[in-house]
Amino acid sequence: MTPETRLKRLRFRAWHRGTKEADLLIGGFADAHAAGWGEVEIAWFEALLEEDDVDIMAWAIGTCAPPPRFEGPLMVAMRKLDYIPVAR
Numbered sequence: 001m002t003p004e005t006r007l008k009r010l011r012f013r014a015w016h017r018g019t020k021e022a023d024l025l026i027g028g029f030a031d032a033h034a035a036g037w038g039e040v041e042i043a044w045f046e047a048l049l050e051e052d053d054v055d056i057m058a059w060a061i062g063t064c065a066p067p068p069r070f071e072g073p074l075m076v077a078m079r080k081l082d083y084i085p086v087a088r
Helices: 003-015 020-036 039-048 053-061 073-080
Strands: none
Touching: 003 020, 003 039, 020 039, 020 053, 020 073, 039 073, 053 073
């Protein structure tokens, strides 16, 4: 499978999590960052998508520490939350 196909599938999975909040957080992160990802980042995101939404959201907003396998620059980017549109 090509990297483009993998990213397309990952974006779909990121935007179809089951709750609007998770879709915005996880899907928004993928839309904002995935274009520059290589194999390592794609594999990290694939593994992340196997986790429960409540855990991913807790790690992203900082209410719970992520497992060591998810720590690193991508989790730091996810914690910025600047990719989520805010309605005014």
